[in-house]
Amino acid sequence: MDVAELEHMVTLLHDSLHRLNWRLKRSSRDRLALDIAALCMGLRPVVMVDYGGKMPQLQEKLCAVLAFLS
Numbered sequence: 001m002d003v004a005e006l007e008h009m010v011t012l013l014h015d016s017l018h019r020l021n022w023r024l025k026r027s028s029r030d031r032l033a034l035d036i037a038a039l040c041m042g043l044r045p046v047v048m049v050d051y052g053g054k055m056p057q058l059q060e061k062l063c064a065v066l067a068f069l070s
């Protein structure tokens with residue numbers, strides 16, 4: 001993944017979060033972007049960080065973000 005692809009992925013992520021109306025603190029949003037990038041590059045097999053919210057809600061939002069990105 002080159003720099004342009006990574007920047008495009010971050011833009012898509014921010015758009016997805018906006019569409020889902022998922023309000024995250026900047027630090028959480030940046031951490032999520034890094035985790036998604038690591039997933040895309042094969043550096044991490046899973047995302048295991050709590051970005052806020054209760055577990056069922058968090059799972060639904062993460063799945064929705066990944067659906068927007070795919």
